[in-house]
Amino acid sequence: MLIYHPHFPKFTPFILTRQPPGQQKICPCAAGAGGFAAGCFSRKMGVFPDFSAMKLTLALPALFRPADDAPPLPELPAFNQILRYGRVAHLPRRPSEFYARHLWRGSLLAHAKAFAGLPPEQPAAFASPVWQQMGMHQASIVGGEYLHIDAEEAARLCTELSAFYREDGWTFHVVRPDLWLLAKPSESDWQVAPLPDVCGQVGSSAQACGADALEWLAKQTEIQMWLHAHPVNQTRAAQGLPALNGLWLWQDATGEQTADWVAASSPWAQFAEGEKIDAPYNFAALLAHIEETARPVSEAVVWLDDLAATVHMGDVSAYCDILESWETHWFAPLLGALRTGRVRQLAVETDGEQGGSLVLTRRSLRAFWKKRRVFRGTGWA
Numbered sequence: 001m002l003i004y005h006p007h008f009p010k011f012t013p014f015i016l017t018r019q020p021p022g023q024q025k026i027c028p029c030a031a032g033a034g035g036f037a038a039g040c041f042s043r044k045m046g047v048f049p050d051f052s053a054m055k056l057t058l059a060l061p062a063l064f065r066p067a068d069d070a071p072p073l074p075e076l077p078a079f080n081q082i083l084r085y086g087r088v089a090h091l092p093r094r095p096s097e098f099y100a101r102h103l104w105r106g107s108l109l110a111h112a113k114a115f116a117g118l119p120p121e122q123p124a125a126f127a128s129p130v131w132q133q134m135g136m137h138q139a140s141i142v143g144g145e146y147l148h149i150d151a152e153e154a155a156r157l158c159t160e161l162s163a164f165y166r167e168d169g170w171t172f173h174v175v176r177p178d179l180w181l182l183a184k185p186s187e188s189d190w191q192v193a194p195l196p197d198v199c200g201q202v203g204s205s206a207q208a209c210g211a212d213a214l215e216w217l218a219k220q221t222e223i224q225m226w227l228h229a230h231p232v233n234q235t236r237a238a239q240g241l242p243a244l245n246g247l248w249l250w251q252d253a254t255g256e257q258t259a260d261w262v263a264a265s266s267p268w269a270q271f272a273e274g275e276k277i278d279a280p281y282n283f284a285a286l287l288a289h290i291e292e293t294a295r296p297v298s299e300a301v302v303w304l305d306d307l308a309a310t311v312h313m314g315d316v317s318a319y320c321d322i323l324e325s326w327e328t329h330w331f332a333p334l335l336g337a338l339r340t341g342r343v344r345q346l347a348v349e350t351d352g353e354q355g356g357s358l359v360l361t362r363r364s365l366r367a368f369w370k371k372r373r374v375f376r377g378t379g380w381a
Helices: 077-085 095-103 108-116 151-164 213-228 231-238 283-293 306-313 316-340
Strands: 055-059 087-090 105-107 124-134 139-143 171-176 179-183 200-202 246-250 254-256 261-264 275-277 299-303 345-350 356-361
Touching (some): 055 095, 055 316, 077 356, 095 254, 095 299, 095 345, 108 124, 139 306, 151 171, 151 213, 151 231, 261 283, 306 316, 316 345
Parallel strands (some): 055 299, 055 345, 261 299
Antiparallel strands (some): 087 356, 105 254, 124 179, 124 246, 139 200
């Protein structure tokens, strides 16, 4: 599925869907919605993963849209069943808190400094390249993970920014093309929202506060001017790519990952602990991979962040298409796996003001007296 941002008419399309089944490395004997056939690797070895003991969390950032921006949704019978029988726990979370809940453990800044070869005691902050457009009362910001930044561009910009700020003692280091580190002579007293919280439409509340807030604002503005005429952006413009016209300077986010197994294609899962794979195309591929590894999985998280890009880009049509795809590839098979006992517990979680979790088990499906519910796209109700 391809979506386009209205400000990027010549932009290479964003790819929001996973690879089709034919391009996945899937156990050849996985059948249907997670079925098994004789001859599978783990069965040949006499190993039978106990899926009935697995707690599976489907983490879906940006599942809910604002009430004034809720589109007519496609039919989602399986998800409506999950909504009907699940036990809801409301827990509002900012995107950064939701990412930290599932994708890493401990200080993200400490992980990044270790990766970049900086000593633990080095004062540092994150510097995230973004595309931004300033309005009268708010700004539109798109994070680097959607901007197709290559390693060469990131390395060149970090090297030249370090030279530009040599007198200030600032040096920039690439953690990955969409996430850089700023090493400084001393700590700065600014508090600012992490990048995942400012992508999309943001107002003045996203500005920094603290004793050094004016320094933060001055540096952000100066870097915007430096990037404006940079040859890297001239080349990107010639290629029809959006400019890297800003750096979002922010500090840290502390992770609380508990799952021992994470399936996520997000770059934010770079420092996930335990076993990690790319998010599979569907539930059948997930089960096939677990069976191939022949290792017990007690708690697994499947992170599907396709909807987040639709919020950043304002693409309502893609939001509906993704939900319809998930109905076939995830919601219906997961509901079937609960009924057969293949999965012990399913949790669907999301972020935002209406966020929280929806938890159900095989026993939950016996509550025939519960009222039917229809997902409207704005919350659990």
